[in-house]
Amino acid sequence: MNIGITVYPTYGGSGIVGSELGKELAARGHTVHFISSALPTRLTELNERVRFHEVEMMSYPLFEHQPYTLALATKMATVAENENLDLLHVHYAIPHSISAILARESLKPHRRLPVITTLHGTDITLVGADRSYLPITRYALEQSDGVTAISNYLKQATIETFQFDRIQVIPNFVCPSEYKRRMDCDLRKTLSPADAPIMVHVSNFRPVKRPVDCVEILARVLKKTDARLVMVGDGSERTNAIHRARSLGVYDKCVFVGKQPRIVDYLCAADVLLLPSEQESFGLAALEAMACEVPVVASRVGGVPEVVDDGETGFLSAVGDVDKMADDASRLLTDEKLRREMGKRARASAVSRYNTDLIIPQYIEFYEQVLAR
Numbered sequence: 579m580n581i582g583i584t585v586y587p588t589y590g591g592s593g594i595v596g597s598e599l600g601k602e603l604a605a606r607g608h609t610v611h612f613i614s615s616a617l618p619t620r621l622t623e624l625n626e627r628v629r630f631h632e633v634e635m636m637s638y639p640l641f642e643h644q645p646y647t648l649a650l651a652t653k654m655a656t657v658a659e660n661e662n663l664d665l666l667h668v669h670y671a672i673p674h675s676i677s678a679i680l681a682r683e684s685l686k687p688h689r690r691l692p693v694i695t696t697l698h699g700t701d702i703t704l705v706g707a708d709r710s711y712l713p714i715t716r717y718a719l720e721q722s723d724g725v726t727a728i729s730n731y732l733k734q735a736t737i738e739t740f741q742f743d744r745i746q747v748i749p750n751f752v753c754p755s756e757y758k759r760r761m762d763c764d765l766r767k768t769l770s771p772a773d774a775p776i777m778v779h780v781s782n783f784r785p786v787k788r789p790v791d792c793v794e795i796l797a798r799v800l801k802k803t804d805a806r807l808v809m810v811g812d813g814s815e816r817t818n819a820i821h822r823a824r825s826l827g828v829y830d831k832c833v834f835v836g837k838q839p840r841i842v843d844y845l846c847a848a849d850v851l852l853l854p855s856e857q858e859s860f861g862l863a864a865l866e867a868m869a870c871e872v873p874v875v876a877s878r879v880g881g882v883p884e885v886v887d888d889g890e891t892g893f894l895s896a897v898g899d900v901d902k903m904a905d906d907a908s909r910l911l912t913d914e915k916l917r918r919e920m921g922k923r924a925r926a927s928a929v930s931r932y933n934t935d936l937i938i939p940q941y942i943e944f945y946e947q948v949l950a951r
């Protein structure tokens with residue numbers, strides 16, 4: 579197949595999932611055309627099967643804000659014609675689905691271009707549910723030729739908010755040969771020279787991720803055992819997290835490394851992953867950590883309980899219950915046997931349920947079903 583994929587290139591899990599999906603489809607013989615404002619972060623290698631088409635924006639004094647949605651729709655239609663696309667698959671409904679629907683309509687009647695929308699989370703629970711975007715998001719769902727969601731939780735949330743239920747759940751995935759524990763970890767020595775155990779947090783540091791809670795957890799853990807907190811990523815909450823670490827007197831136990839291209843290296847260096855989010859429709863960081871045998875301490879929200887089995891592959895708590903999260907993290911950091919057993923179970927669970935070889939064929943089958951209609 580010739581597949582057009584659109585993602586947010588620089589920010590958030592939906593872009594990562596869309597990019598990884600494209601690479602996996604290409605590895606299975608399909609040709610994937612990424613249509614986006616910039617090269618998506620995890621797309622390091624372009625080739626005959628993985629192509630990139632940049633959305634060009636004309637600036638004009640009359641435009642207070644440049645109409646990206648229209649520029650994207652135009653690019654989608656052009657690429658569809660020039661590259662003979664079979665379908666468009668967009669990640670994150672707003673505004674990608676609307677652009678794709680516009681592109682599809684602009685090509686009628688001489689070209690068919692089915693639109694598949696994958697819902698990731700805040701496109702439904704935060705942005706889409708906001709009154710300013712709700713009607714257009716409902717329209718995007720109804721007009722898409724196929725809709726998938728990345729967890730049962732998100733499907734249910736979409737039904738409740740939009741009374742729309744034509745949704746197939748296709749969960750996120752992880753490549754087990756790429757995401758696996760490596761013991762030759764020099765990075766660990768750099769992050770924790772005295773070999774104190776490491777808690778890692780990976781996110782885009784938006785308020786919804788509650789990165790400040792990680793610092794609160796660290797301060798409590800330090801009362802029981804030495805530890806380091808490695809904060810991977812960047813976003814608006816980073817300064818608040820640093821400020822809180824300073825005021826709690828634990829800044830010297832934190833390492834803020836910013837955005838990193840190879841998350842797997844940081845996961846392999848870690849003993850525990852902290853994911854204290856307010857909302858999380860899946861928790862891709864949790865899945866990637868589990869594949870690297872890292873148990874997860876997370877909030878019991880959204881789709882996280884579908885991924886992390888409480889007491890088996892990690893520990894779940896109410897949002898903001900940093901005392902309980904710190905107790906759970908301390909237990910894992912001080913009890914090596916428990917940590918290793920949980921880590922092994924975490925990997926087994928990630929591999930048996932979310933392996934790329936299991937999930938990518940589900941997308942291909944879904945494409946075929948939509949095309950056959």
Ligand code: GMT
Binds near residue numbers: 861
């Ligand atoms: O919150 C993010 O990291 C970004 C956001 C997005 O839509 O780009 O992530 C959502 O999609 C990820 C990939 O499918 C999921 O793993 C995250 O749980 C989800 N985030 C939220 O629901 C807050």
